[in-house]
Amino acid sequence: MTSATAQQTESRILNIAAYKFVQLDNLQQRRETLKALCDNLGLRGTILLSPEGINLFLAGGPNEVEQFLGTLRSDPAFANLETKDSYSTTQPFRRMLVRLKKEIIAFGIDGIAPEERTSPKLPAQELRKWLDEGRPVRLLDVRNDYEFELGTFAGAEQLDIEHFREFPKAIEKLPEDAKQVPLVMFCTGGIRCEKAGPLMERAGFQEVYQLDGGILKYFEECGDAHYNGSCFVFDGRVALDPQLQPTGNILCFVCQAVLSEAEFNSDKFKIGKSCPKCYKTPQEQHQQRVATRASQLRELAATQPGCTPYTGIRRMHVPRKLAGLPLIEFLTQWHPPTPRQAWLDWIAQGRILQMSSRYDVLGVATAETLVKEGECFEQQLPDTIEPxxxxxxxxxxxxxxxxxxxxxxxxxxxxxxxxxxxxxxxxxxxxxxxxxxxxxxxxxxxxxxxxxxxxxxxxxxxxxxxxxxxxxxxxxxxxxxxxxxxxxxxxxxxxxxxxxxxxxxxxxxxxxxxxxxxxxxxxxxxxxxxxxxxxxxxxxxxxxxxxxxxxxxxxxxxxxxxxxxxxxxxxxxxxxxxxxLSSGSQAPPxxxxxxxxxxxxxxxxxxxxxxxxxxxxxxxxxxx
Structure with missing residues (x-):
């Protein structure tokens, strides 16, 4: 582990980011062990465990973090785990979470196994040397839009994606000649490139490299050389400058956009409600609500809820002119089209219920029950299917x-x-x-x-x-x-x-x-x-x-x-x-x-x- 002495003297919280693709089993037991260890050491952050490996972001006292790493590395699966380190004056995480996931980085593409093979890794110093020399190389930022906006390498290309799951589709839009020249991809800490590299090679890119350790490792070793801006991090610090210090940027809790000081001071910034990037006028908010409701209505109606068999209910209230009659006489006069025998059969089957004024069941009615004005009876109609x-x-x-x-x-x-x-x-x-x-x-x-x-x-x-x-x-x-x-x-x-x-x-x-x-x-x-x-x-x-x-x-x-x-x-x-309906046609009547x-x-x-x-x-x- 490397560290900056000046930062250590001014800060007391050590922040580490690490990942490793390695086949893991006994995930539940590992989860419980790591959660207990972090709680005992007073650490906060997030650890993701999956069958393909581990991904973690932790913060705490330097000694406690070192103790955690010593224990973790005693497991042969994590013996050579490397970290990216930075320091802060405050704890950037609110709690400690250890979660089990299908993937430690969501990608959704089968056949990509970084623990078995990934693209060659280019050390930070080597990339700087290439850029200093002006070597012909394409730089590809595989991060999301809001991360790219905060900062990136000079001349880097962006994929215009909102989530890493969009990456496979996005690379299809790259020009064909991009496959013939050296390409260096990068992300925050390197984990996304572990999966992106093999996919690009599969897509025909001839010479693909990934920046070893990502932007954070580059900052640690090379500072701001050839880099403009800052780097988004997934904790309370929001963004780090090339000296690995928080920039003071603020995150909008509504749209997750990173805000500058000017945006923070804007009239459109309301904590927990809006920022200049997601603010909508009252009219726009109304239009959005209506559009959402319209979509929900179409989705619900498309299910044709009445076409799924259910127990229907028909409530019958006794009018004054029919009060005092036996139930069977009331029913035949209340709905003449229904045959008398049908009513008798339903009564015998217990499908005519006597109800209270609050529609609670009082009991099963009989054919001889004398009905009273205002009284309610309920007919149960099992296996109802509507047109x-x-x-x-x-x-x-x-x-x-x-x-x-x-x-x-x-x-x-x-x-x-x-x-x-x-x-x-x-x-x-x-x-x-x-x-x-x-x-x-x-x-x-x-x-x-x-x-x-x-x-x-x-x-x-x-x-x-x-x-x-x-x-x-x-x-x-x-x-x-x-x-x-x-x-x-x-x-x-x-x-x-x-x-x-x-x-x-x-x-x-x-x-x-x-x-x-x-x-x-x-x-x-x-x-x-x-x-x-x-x-x-x-x-x-x-x-x-x-x-x-x-x-x-x-x-x-x-x-x-x-x-x-x-x-x-x-x-x-x-x-x-x-x-x-029987043909399964999706077209409505x-x-x-x-x-x-x-x-x-x-x-x-x-x-x-x-x-x-x-x-x-x-x-x-x-x-x-």
Whole structure:
């Protein structure tokens, strides 16, 4: 071990860095032994152990460090371990860690075994001699970007990498003629070059050397000759100058960037929050949050959580008109489409539970149980599998009060029928924990486009009444059958207030008033037309029903087809969907109903000013 006498007299902490590639076994036992030894000696730092060797950074009193090295070198595996030494006035490490790793330096390339063979090592003094003589040689800095920025050898090339794992790809970008001249690579202490050298030789580089001991050893023997700046170190000192003394640089705890004194004194430096290199304006921070949330939403929706079998739950609350009936009578009247025998079978199987007001299980219900007003029963539905959805949800806008998405189709907005986990609100819920998003308006599962949700109760109290009062401006795009004889048309046909047995509505002279404006955008060669649609009221299925009433039903509308367009040709057949799923296709179900909510204009709950939300056109509208 070498040392600087002047440093020893001024400093009391000895810092050592060392590594050795050697095959190791009994890693857990070695870990426990080394941890106990360091704790007893009062040393701090990090030791990495792996089957390929050891890598360590330690600091403590000189005598204690020497005692540690004496004990370590008594193990034949580490008998010739060499260290790089420097001194400091303070302890640069906060604690002592001994960790087990797959590799002591992460690389991810098989077949590289430095303990068996590595590239020739060039001593520090020899490199200086080459540089003094002006010998033709390429200097390659294999360190990360932020290390390179602090300092490097004059004329050295950088690979523009953020992590050493990127090194294998980065060398592919080096010019072909670089393989024909002597190349000297270097890093902080030499360990990265142990793996980088053999890889470069494998890639065809003819004469590869690694700086023995890295930059720190060069500083120790040659000072600042041919070197500009300082060297980043992985401890509290942050960076060392060529005299192996701390430079006073500061590390940003957020982005890990090394800061100068001027950057430290910048208004953009906030301890633990930002520095001039990672500072973002409030608007940029907001955009980043939205982008992150949008990515998370796409990833979650792509898993189609409802398509994985699970035990579904259906909660049934007893209304006043059905109170006092036996449970079986309540169930058959509560949901008439379900056969009475099916309810009896579920009751016999113990799948109908009586619940408390807090939804705790009170017991298994019987068919004769008399139900009470407000009472809750829960049906257990094992092996529930929901229909597939289109998961390509876009997050259009987000602030403290609103969330706005471009909903694809098919995708229900909220749990209903066969959909629960595969619904928009269920997919959004994990991304907004401790919040209860409130839907501001309706949009059918088969319709794509803008959906507005409120993050706060106060916001919903301001936004939802706008939809109820029909003061919100909505624009749709629709593809309809036929070529209308008119360019613009308003339909004022009243719509029935109650649904039919099939769930649809009808034109009813005694129904609710409704008005829809239609404007032809394009008449298409396939016999269909693209329309801009403006609903002036908000009745259920209004656009679909009015379009059909005018003789131009929407393409893909099985509920309101025209006389010469069969329902079969307009609907997504369940057999087709099943085929998609069974084939393992990654493509989502396609939108069949050609109706898209293109934009919504409303008064923002915070600013009380108009705000417009616009959704990109779906593929069918862009192709039209």
């Amino acid at each position: 597939a959805i289109n998961p390509l949800i876009d997050l259009l806008y987000e602030d403290q009060s609103l969330v706005v998405v471009n909903k694809p189709a098919p995708l229900p907005v909220h749990p209903s029928g066969r959909y629960n986990r595969n619904s928009l609100t269920s997919l959004l819920a994990p991304l907004y924990p401790n919040e209860s998003l409130r839907i501001a308006h309706r949009l059918d599962a088969a319709t794509s486009g803008v959906v507005v949700l409120c993050r706060k109760y106060q916001a919903s109290r301001f936004v939802q009444p706008q939809f109820a009062a029909q003061t919100v401006e909505k624009q749709y795009v629709a593809q309809v059958h036929g070529h209308p004889a008119w360019d613009s048309m308003q339909c004022d046909a009243p719509i029935s207030a109650k649904p039919s047995a099939a769930g649809g509505r009808k034109i009813d002279s005694a129904g609710q008033s409704a008005a829809t404006e239609f404007h032809v955008l394009r008449r298409l060669p396939d016999g269909t037309s693209l329309l801009k649609v403006t609903p002036l009221s908000g009745r259920t299925h209004q656009i679909r029903l009015h379009a059909c009433h005018l003789g131009h039903p929407l393409v893909g509308d099985a509920l309101y087809p025209s006389g010469d367009v069969t329902a079969e040709s307009n609907q997504l057949r369940s057999s087709e969907l099943s085929s998609e 396609t939108q069949t109903l050609r109706l898209h909510a293109a934009s919504i204009t409303l008064q923002h709950p915070d600013t009380r000013s108009p705000i417009v939300f616009t959704a990109p056109m779906p593929a069918w509208a862009e192709r039209a």
